[in-house]
Amino acid sequence: MGAATSCHSVASAPDPALGATYRTVAVVGPPNSGKTTLFNRLTRLRQKVGNFPGVTVEHHTGYIRDADGQEVALIDLPGVYSLTPKSEDEKVAVDVLTGQMPGMPRPDAVIVVLNSTNLHSHLVLAARVIALGIPTLVLLNMADELRKQGGHVDVLSLARQLGTPVALVSATTGEGIVAVQNFLSAAATSPDPVELPVVGSTRGYREWAVRVGENAGYRRPATPVWTQRLDAIFLHRIWGPVVFAVVVIGVFQTIFAVGQPLSNLLQRFLDVTGAQLGARLPQGIFNSLVINGVWKGTGSVLVFLPQILLLFLVIGILEDSGYLSRAAVIADRTMSRAGLNGKSFIPLLSAYACAVPAIMATRTIESRRDRIATILVAPFMTCSARLPVYTMVIAAFLPNRPLLGFFLGTRAVAMLGLYVLGFLMAVLTARLLKSTILRSRESPFILEMPPYRWPTLSSLGLRLVDRGKAFLYRAGTVIMLVTLLLWAATNFPMHNGKPPEVQNSVVAKLGHAIEPVIRPLGFDWKIGVGLVTSIAAREVIISTLGTLHGVDPESHATDLQAAMRRELTPAAAVALLVFFAFAMQCMSTIAVVRRETNGWKWPALQFGYMTIVAYVSAFATYHIAGHFFR
């Protein structure tokens, strides 16, 4: 029973005889138990969030110092309900816990994070983890909610029954978190369970959990009043879909009404600093490289940072507040008509931010055919990299007029239309796939409704920092590289040490070579070059056009939007938008699809299909729209 005494916030002193401290500690728990909030709180100052490049690994590692100042690696595992791996993400958790994950040592200890407001279901997982025989700390999270809603549990009694230290904590407020540090610096003690179900069905486990809970005087809290009140509206037969529509429209309007002015401000800042920098550097080839190549090229992509951060902020709020699960219920009917698993909804919704995490999120889908179908349609959802392209083209061609007061402008409607277009093509493709090569029995839609919570600033902030870094990293690497190559292609071959006229440069020759292919879509060679470079990443077309026009003597002093207006007919502009809505212009997505499907077959098929769809649709759009804009 030695372990039980250390359950309290004040841990027993480390026993030097047993001395071994933990190096690697896994954090495991059911989905929505506040694992990641805890993880972020613990590792806040020394955050090292990043995806492991392994085959199926998707977990985060962070570092924390224990009470003695020793460094401990914390592994944040995907949320699991049980340890019988049904889906890919559960398999990751089980493999890490049992030491079967390649390149990852078996954890020295486990922290099980449970939701204290739903102990009966969650104790079952604790029992299964404890049965692994690794030193375990059980954290009953959301202590503040438990108390507020009139729940109760005797931590000491629970610790006695489980044979492991137990602490009541709140990852949101930080209450009781010190128990983790104490646990980490305490001596290694394997769990010594008094009474654990040795073998048993889920039902047997559950009966055990109820008994343990009763012995510990567990009183389940009442369902939060606010969750009830909000769901009475958000899941109302009539108001539910209305709220859903308002939320979706609100998201896009926010990105435009708030994001656009911020982007403009950033653009002005970059213009002014670029001009100052240009004046200080000596004139010549180097000046041109820095200003026209690097500064203008990457700068034209960088200005979209505010909008991308806003998008992630809004999606983060929806996710953390718990509304996203309700939205899934509202949207499920549409999803089932597309023949898609209801579970595909959340990956597809996150594909609105970026297809890469979305494709990784499909690991929660048990059926392989459904999973492949979801992976194949995910890139049709309008990801944040399309946003710069859409914004620039729409802003260039469509004057913003209010349609419904401040709430809805013409540009937001155009944007919304493009989002709908991508979604419709995803549905169409899903239907096509599910009725041909990926036919399967529908797998069930089972989704837990978490109580509503206020999103915490730290959780939102960390996500924004993470996404912002990823975007800047891309701007600094892929986009910079493409920009430099492009600059070189526009400045060579030189004549007497001077760069050529743009129409005599290498890039113009390349552009003119592909022009016959894209001419039927109404695009000129500059757009053509942009289409090629944007295979690296969609937003690269902006920096490409920025570089091409930066060196173009005619449009030298004008901004990109004016240049676009001169270059494209309105019909061709619409065709360009349609092309971008459907084409798979993203190396990262191709790479992640290859990784997740273990081969080139699916990404090749997907790239071919999407390119053909994009080309044919853009062609049709150009010719049909041409009749309207005459």
Next chain:
Amino acid sequence: MIFNFIFGRPKKERSRRGSALADLRLGERAILAGMELSTPIAEHLMNLGFIPGLEVTVARSGPGGDPRVYRVEGTEVAMRRELSRHIQVELLGAPAFGD
């Protein structure tokens, strides 16, 4: 098929005992009796708290009545009718008020 299409489907008798979760109306309560589902799906539902013997309430309904949200011991889970049709319940009586 065609007969049903033209004359309408024969009305299903809603037996008061041993009906399916899908047959419950919004707000009605019942006791979970059993599931006719494949093991992984049944396991998953039980992990979420859908244990035979516990009380279940039809808490919310999505647009068009499908999917619906069911509450067991404070846990709310959404599922489609195609699934709740295979979960047997014993009815408890009057709809719960104030929930």
